[in-house]
Amino acid sequence: MNRVGAQTERGPQQRRLVMARKKSYQRGNVQEHPKGSGVWTLRYREFDHAARRWITRRERLGEFKNKKAARQAAEPIMSRVNERNNSPETARPSKADSGITFKQFMESRWKTYAVKHQPSTSYCYGSFFKKHLLPRFGDMRLRDITPGDISEFLEGLRKKCSASTLHVLYAMLKVFFNLALEYDLIDRSPVRPKLHRPKTVKVDKPTLGAAQIRAILEAMPEGDRLFVLLIAVTGMRFGEALALRWIDFNFAQSEIRVNHTLYRGGLKQPKSASSRRSIRLASSVRDLLAAHRERSDFKAREDFIFARPNGRALSEATIREHLYEAMNRAGISRVNGKHGFHIFRHSAGTLLYSRSRDLKLVQGVLGHSGISITSDIYVHLEDGVKAEGTEMLAEEILGNCDQTVTQASEMVS
Incomplete structure (x- = not known):
């Protein structure tokens, strides 16, 4: 056994050997995490002087263009880590001594x-x-x-x-x-x-029928109707519709692409990766958008599709107020916090499912990351759909729906 640098000390019952620990120097492991995100992390080992053991840690460095830049950001951190590892006096406090508020x-x-x-x-x-x-x-x-x-x-x-x-x-x-x-x-x-954990009380979100949506469109100021119509027929989020620019509109393919959302007047990344999507447009809606572009003073690719007179995106507060007034004129009872633009998204999911019975289709149109979100939150079954389900079960179990009540009762008696 190599005893260079060792010290000995006597205890009350036995003689024990205390080895001098070698000094440690690390550069740390810099990784892009998750890969392709542009976010870099630093992984290193820190010595717990009180417990006499090594602890592996990972810290988020931030966003950097490449590994070299991330490595430079990691150097001062690793300098402090190495200093703490090699000097008990500068070590971070243990959990028991931590007084952080x-x-x-x-x-x-x-x-x-x-x-x-x-x-x-x-x-x-x-x-x-x-x-x-x-x-x-x-x-x-x-x-x-x-x-x-x-x-x-x-x-x-x-x-x-x-x-x-x-x-x-x-x-x-x-x-x-x-x-x-x-x-x-x-x-x-x-x-x-x-x-x-609070108890979950599921409250069904209100939705609008097709006739109610048409009534709202008729009651909206003429300049706002196309904006509301586009949200109603695509199920877009309010911020996604506000952020649309002509570069996102493809007339030849009858498509509109969601690339951004608008938050506090600025373009931001959509809510999730699945939110970034292409939506097929009905030819009538496509033609309305094309006609809107011809009339608009802002036709450039980077211009907002729905713009104020100064070219900026529509005012969120103003367009919301116009919606509330239109709902009032259309005779729709509003509940605070439940009858904003998001009601069109819930309505789109419900109407589309009622016609298609295809949850995967609804998920794709609404841009949800998981189908459970679509089924549990955005698809609201109407009484007619539920009745259709019981009719299907009766037909499957009892056979031909044309059989008499007497024949059916004989099967279950």
């Missing part, structure tokens, strides 16, 4: 993690932190927050907030503390599904 973690590690979210999602999370989470947990140390604190917090909001708000807050807290767990800042998450 909820707010400090949110402003550091959580912000780095949340970069991957859509801007609208990040904005929503930010408002929830500011309004609900920071006032309650901001100054508390992560390791001091207990399951009881989480229960007390959620119970206090149960009568004040909607079910959807409670679900979002629960999901945020769950991910937040799981992230803290990944960074070895806590021993166990205080969020416990059996104690804290």
Whole structure:
């Protein structure tokens, strides 16, 4: 056994050998994760001086053009890691000694993690932190927050907030503390599904029938009708329709391509990879778009299809107000938060399924990442469809539908 650099010390019962640990130097492993995303991560090993063991860690570096740029960003991080590995005095505090607060973690590690979210999602999370989470947990140390604190917090909001708000807050807290767990800042998450997951109460979203949609179109200002019609017949998201430019319209192929969404006046990436899609247009709608282009002052490929007089995309607030007024004139009872432009998307899914009975077709048109979203949320079965189902079963079990009631009763008696 090589005992160079070894020291010996006597214990109360036995003599033991203490080996001097060699100094460690790492460059870390820089990887694009997931591959092709442009997002780079750094993987390295850190020595826990208290537990006398190595811990493998991964950090998100951010978006870089290539590995060389990501490597340069990793160098100062690895310099600090190597310093901590080789000097117990500079080592990061263990979980037991970590005094990081909820707010400090949110402003550091959580912000780095949340970069991957859509801007609208990040904005929503930010408002929830500011309004609900920071006032309650901001100054508390992560390791001091207990399951009881989480229960007390959620119970206090149960009568004040909607079910959807409670679900979002629960999901945020769950991910937040799981992230803290990944960074070895806590021993166990205080969020416990059996104690804290809100009960799911499924509420059917309202939908519009074809006649109601036609009534709304007639009541809309003439300049807005084509915009509403396009959403109604394609099931596009509101932001996707606002973001459409002439470069996305292919008259020869009778197609329109969803490449972006509009958020706070700027073009952003669509909600998911499946949201980026081509939608086949009926020839009548295609011709209406072509005629609209001829009349428009903004015909260039990069111009918005639906534009204000100054060429900018339509105002979200203004077009929403026009929709509400049209619904009122059409005699449609509105419920706050449920009769915006998204109702056309639910209606499109329901109407299309009623005609086709093809969930896969509806999924493709609406651009959902999974068919369960289409079936569970966007397809609403009408009474006629349900009745058709029982008729099919009766025909399958009883045979010819023309048989008399007496004959059918004899089969089951």
